Amino acid sequence: MTRGWLIAKSVLVKKVGDGQNTRFWLDCWIGDMPLCKKFPRLATLEVDIGCMVADRWTPRGWTWQWRRTFKGGVSYSQLESMVHLLQSFSCSQKTDVWHWNLEEDEEFMVGGTRKMIDSEVLRGSLTKTRWNKWVPSKVNIFVWRLRLGRIPTKMKLRDRGIDVATLGRCCARFVEWNRRRWSICS
Structure with missing residues (x-):
């Protein structure tokens, strides 16, 4: 599993209100996976796989x-x-929203994301990540x-065991310069 999935699943949670913006079968809105993966046989029998939660919910229950038809x-x-x-689910009058679990007020904050990256992704690093907003993103990265x-x-x-002899002479000169520089500093 990639870090991207780990972050998204642990941080973002869909909160269904009226069900108008949440797909019943395809979105992960109840439980830990979409209903189409949890109940694949039912998903293949569904007439409209892209239907919304509101399409299947009525005040009297689910339709x-x-x-x-199937009997067993x-x-x-x-x-x-x-x-x-x-x-245990019922729709409400509120709209569907995504909640961000890193902050107490469940609102997205860059600072909370940076703290999560520092604690989860950069565990070996002793210093905090600092992003400079005045330089391009690729420079920060x-x-x-x-x-x-x-x-x-x-x-x-x-x-890492890669044959560096096949690389260009420019790289070789830089490596030699870098090796001398490090030997002087240490």
């Missing part, structure tokens, strides 16, 4: 639109499980990668 088997078992999962030692220099490539 379904299946391609065919895996489909019926999945329907029972889904109804059990949905029994380059400096960040440089501080982490993630720039693929010739020395780093050689340390």
